[in-house]
Amino acid sequence: MKRYLCILLCLLLAGCASNPRLQEVRALADDAPKLAGFNDLSQRFRDTYQRQQPYLGTAAAQREEAIDRKRRDAYPDFIALHSAATTYLRALGALAGGATFNYGEQVKQMSASIKAWPDTGLSDRHVNAYAGLVRLLLRAATAREQDQAVQAMLRDGYQPLQGTLDAMATLLRYFNKNHDNEQRIVLGMLEVEIPYADAPRDRLLAALARAHQQEKLREYRLLGLRHTLAAQQLDAIRERHAALYRGLDPLPAPEAADAAAPAFPSAIAQGVQP
Template sequence: MRPAAPRSSFACQQLAWLLSLLLLSGLLGGCASSQRLKDVRAFAATAPKLSGYTELSQRYRDTYQRELPYLTAAAAGREKALDAERRAAYPDLVAIHQAVVAYLRALGALADGDQFNYGDQIKDFSAGIKAWPDTGLTDRHVNAVANLARVIARAATNREQDQAVQQLLRDGYEPLHDALDAMHTVLRYYDRQHDNEQGIVLGMLDVEIPFSERPPERLLAALAKAHRQDKANEYRLLGLRHTLAANQVRDLAAWHETLYRGLGAPTAPVRAATSSLAPTTIAAAALVQGAQP
């Protein structure tokens, strides 16, 4: 009969087993951390896709200049008043985009192990914006921008890379969701304004072109018809750009939701703005590629 192993040998085996478990746990944790940082860097790199929002914001701001040649004197007076409102709202509407991009840049910098210099990034949008009810921009959206500024500033004080990224994802979850909702709401408003402008311009051409079709004015009629065709194509492509921009905002919200839930965070209500990539996104991207009306 073999003698029992000394207790010291058994204790050493237990210690080795525990150390192996700790090492394996550390390796698995390190792999999870590495993958999370990789995913966050990829997520942050999507920031340029939101540029469509700023381009459409600029187009919204300049609506009056495009409409003016097609307006009657009375209509021009009404649109002039609206032009002042558009130009006053424009800086606040663009500040939402600036806040979202600053958040993405902060995440990307932290995931790269860099110290994010947030000072210059948040000055422009953290000074305070106001609600514009006509556009759908509410106090909730305004507060989201202010909250994003706060969580970005706080994240810069965290020295541990993975923990800093996790904390920023947690702290930024609600304000980013509301900021993206603001962008989506404003884009819907831009789309309605686009439809209104299209009705004004094409409506005027449809009314006036028949009067230019008398034989002495055939050249004028031909030019007017060609112009109408160009404008109709311009508005069609712009409609696709509106769809593309809205879907890109929705896709970004869905990705952020996935990253947040990957932290093992408490279950949050499913967000309406986090639908998967819509087929219209691909179709719109293909049609507007290279077309800049």
């Protein structure tokens, strides 16, 4: 009897391992670390004023200092988006692997809601998507049959994750514009000022300034590539998640009607309920 039970268990495990959908879900979850570029670029965006300050005149410095405060206020919300997206992907991957991912403590640390930041393109729709994703993580059931549980999490998480990833993509575009503006300010100042340091008595200063100018050119060129790579990796994850969603088994008629209801409420002020 024990022998038959062992054989049955091995067959069940082999079936889980060979399920193509579960393999694709695990592969998607394994790519979650590729979203880390968003965090790095968020931090660089937050610290814009520190880098710009030496190149700004008095009036421009005062103006940028006020913007700096807004950037720092918004930064925790940017990181919250990344945390919600990666936690969902890790939970989904663990579920597809037959494991229980203990993400309760991590979710508890997430903000119940974030704010819209219209200047950056972070809108009410993105705020609602984030709230919906956190709610899903709080109530996600992991005790059901594996493939059905994965499908349920994919179905319930589709709109919230897509909205959260769209928020991150929107912010990446804004970070890139901010990067271009910083580049114009810094390199523009160097281009204007370096010729004035070209007198014989300022040869060392001019040489150092030109070396600094070349260093900044390389820095901005590499940062431009990092923005492009981060956007491409995010888009790839978003498309693979959408492809998994499109491949879900159709719901029975009553469940399909329920699924047609909005995945999350439109009121921004509504808190997250487990």
